[in-house]
Amino acid sequence: MRDSPFSHAVLEQIARYIQQAHRVAVITHERPDADALGSSLGLAHALRRLGKEATVFLFDPVPFGLDFLPGLDLIVADLPGPKTDLIIAVDAGEPSQIGSRLYDAILRLGVPLIVVDHHESNTGYGTLSAVFPQKASTAEVVLMLIQMLGVPIDRAVATCLLAGIVFDTRAFATPDTGPETLQAAALLMESGGSLYEVMTAYRGQHPLKALRLWGQALTRMETRDGVAWTFVSREMYRATGTTMEDTEGLANFILDAADVRISVVFRERPEGGMIRVSARAKPGINLVPLARSFPTGGGHKMAVGFEAEPPLDEAIRTTLARLEALRRSGQLDDF
Ligand SMILES: [Mn+2]
Numbered sequence: 001m002r003d004s005p006f007s008h009a010v011l012e013q014i015a016r017y018i019q020q021a022h023r024v025a026v027i028t029h030e031r032p033d034a035d036a037l038g039s040s041l042g043l044a045h046a047l048r049r050l051g052k053e054a055t056v057f058l059f060d061p062v063p064f065g066l067d068f069l070p071g072l073d074l075i076v077a078d079l080p081g082p083k084t085d086l087i088i089a090v091d092a093g094e095p096s097q098i099g100s101r102l103y104d105a106i107l108r109l110g111v112p113l114i115v116v117d118h119h120e121s122n123t124g125y126g127t128l129s130a131v132f133p134q135k136a137s138t139a140e141v142v143l144m145l146i147q148m149l150g151v152p153i154d155r156a157v158a159t160c161l162l163a164g165i166v167f168d169t170r171a172f173a174t175p176d177t178g179p180e181t182l183q184a185a186a187l188l189m190e191s192g193g194s195l196y197e198v199m200t201a202y203r204g205q206h207p208l209k210a211l212r213l214w215g216q217a218l219t220r221m222e223t224r225d226g227v228a229w230t231f232v233s234r235e236m237y238r239a240t241g242t243t244m245e246d247t248e249g250l251a252n253f254i255l256d257a258a259d260v261r262i263s264v265v266f267r268e269r270p271e272g273g274m275i276r277v278s279a280r281a282k283p284g285i286n287l288v289p290l291a292r293s294f295p296t297g298g299g300h301k302m303a304v305g306f307e308a309e310p311p312l313d314e315a316i317r318t319t320l321a322r323l324e325a326l327r328r329s330g331q332l333d334d335f
Helices: 005-020 034-049 100-109 138-149 155-168 179-190 195-203 208-219 234-240 250-255 288-292 312-328
Strands: 023-028 053-057 086-090 113-117 128-131 222-224 227-232 262-267 275-281 298-300 303-308
Touching (some): 005 086, 005 113, 005 128, 023 034, 034 053, 034 086, 034 138, 034 155, 113 138, 138 155, 208 227, 250 262, 262 312, 288 303, 288 312
Parallel strands (some): 086 113, 227 262
Antiparallel strands (some): 222 227, 298 303
């Protein structure tokens, strides 16, 4: 699939905005993954090489296993100051994913908001929006932008972007991994990025306590017609000494089972409130309509996230009922 020339024109426009800016705030979605963090840091490194004052604004801690990314000192847990003249949001499909505290502060600044993303469900928010749903990672879009800016790619940029590519493609294993994904990765390796270091981090994403939590969740798993679902309760976090972060990857792990076509993981938040739901699907199935049927849903065809009303059993019932209704009306493509 080819990227539209329209998106390329927008990227060129974005490059011009960047050239004129002095103080750039880079932001991303809450609970950032490797693509969100790698794209943010990679872009911030490149902007600094361009002579810009670039900072990554993020309230969440760096996730387990991602502290090898170069430039964590570019991250500030604060709101961008009044001298900021450009905001760039990476890997965030919609404002709600950025979090209202940061997003409201940005709106108040009244400076251009640039969006660089690859989520199919991107709502098109922002002053300028470059969304490439064909790209396997936002890191690849950031790489195009950096090349357009003519910034040399150094080891720091390369490692950050390589991390985004490797984690979002599950180590080059997703169907959207194309020759251009590998070309981007090769270019980043040539620029000093260590694939070994990134792969080691990819394999080492989970501490032992996370595996104990997964074990509890897998024991409680239920299945029907190719759909496998399970849940993580507050009690399970307590028993294993884990947090919600330790559930990352569980839905993909279940989906890998040969006879599973859709996996769904329901998670209570340790602090209570809405139930976080992650759903994954095999190629050909489109879960976006399911996500969209919930207020804060979004993602890609094969990977979505949304929130459902508590309690857990109610969230499970509602979600499975909607999945069934959407399946009957043929809205999930090949499911
Ligand atoms: Mn991504």
